[in-house]
Amino acid sequence: MSAHLKDVFQRLYEAFGPQHWWPGESPLEVIVGAVLTQNTAWKNVSRALDNLREAGLLSLETLHQLPEEELAEWIRPAGYYRLKAHRLKNLLNFISEDFDGSLEAMFQVELGALRERLLGVNGIGPETADSILLYAGRLPTFVVDNYTARVLKRHAWMEPKADYYAIKEHFEENLDGNVALFNEFHALLVRVGNQFCRKRPRCDECPLQPLLPDGGPVEL
DNA sequence: CACCAGGCAAGTA
DNA sequence: TACTTGCATGGT
Numbered sequence: 001m002s003a004h005l006k007d008v009f010q011r012l013y014e015a016f017g018p019q020h021w022w023p024g025e026s027p028l029e030v031i032v033g034a035v036l037t038q039n040t041a042w043k044n045v046s047r048a049l050d051n052l053r054e055a056g057l058l059s060l061e062t063l064h065q066l067p068e069e070e071l072a073e074w075i076r077p078a079g080y081y082r083l084k085a086h087r088l089k090n091l092l093n094f095i096s097e098d099f100d101g102s103l104e105a106m107f108q109v110e111l112g113a114l115r116e117r118l119l120g121v122n123g124i125g126p127e128t129a130d131s132i133l134l135y136a137g138r139l140p141t142f143v144v145d146n147y148t149a150r151v152l153k154r155h156a157w158m159e160p161k162a163d164y165y166a167i168k169e170h171f172e173e174n175l176d177g178n179v180a181l182f183n184e185f186h187a188l189l190v191r192v193g194n195q196f197c198r199k200r201p202r203c204d205e206c207p208l209q210p211l212l213p214d215g216g217p218v219e220l
Numbered sequence: 221c222a223c224c225a226g227g228c229a230a231g232t233a
Numbered sequence: 234t235a236c237t238t239g240c241a242t243g244g245t
Contacts, residue, residue: 021226033226034226035227037225037226037227038225038226038227038228039224039225039226039227039228040225040226040227041224041225041226042225042226043225044225045225045226079225080227083228087228122228122229123227123228123229124228125227125228125229126227126228127226127227127228128227128228131226143226145226145227146225146226146227147226186226187226190226193226194225194226198224199223199224
């Protein structure tokens with residue numbers, strides 16, 4: 001990886017350690033969680049997943065049969081629950097119809113092509129698609145989120161106008177397709193963003209503080 | 221009380 | 234293309 005990103009990664013890893021995102025979870029649980037966590041604190045998502053797990057609903061077939069209004073009630077703690085129930089249904093329908101309900105079959109598809117097909121499902125945007133591909137499919141695609149963009153722009157590592165794809169490519173061109181690294185790096189960026197790079201940043205205590213440009217963080 | 225979370229789609233100009 | 238808005242619960 002490039003010297004620069006290596007430095008960033010090492011500082012984050014030394015400061016926070018491994019984040020073990022979605023370590024032992026089943027691919028299905030990762031997929032459901034990826035939708036539920038859209039603009040939502042993970043704590044709330046976790047409650048919704050607990051509901052589904054305890055009710056014995058965490059299988060593709062069961063979720064696919066479950067009426068949308070019932071699914072909505074189980075995932076209520078995750079917020080936007082009617083919207084997310086609908087989005088989950090769209091995704092479950094896609095997996096059932098296009099891959100006969102087999103996640104293994106789905107992840108056989110070439111990365112770029114599968115990514116485009118996921119984006120074709122209403123409710124699945126770039127970050128959700130990439131989260132599914134990386135964390136459930138273990139395919140080498142980098143996940144970008146608001147924190148990632150904020151951290152990079154505040155440090156002047158990317159232009160303020162850089163969009164999702166510009167940032168995604170910045171990482172992919174410099175990290176050599178290393179899935180384990182993509183996984184950990186994204187999680188660490190969310191961690192540092194969550195703790196230090198909010199709208200009102202606390203750069204003085206941030207482990208990346210020594211890497212700020214002269215003149216301090218870039219205003220956004 | 222205000223603000224925000226591991227986004228996305230649809231509407232407007 | 235570039236904003237704006239709806240979606241909703243729960244923590245700080």
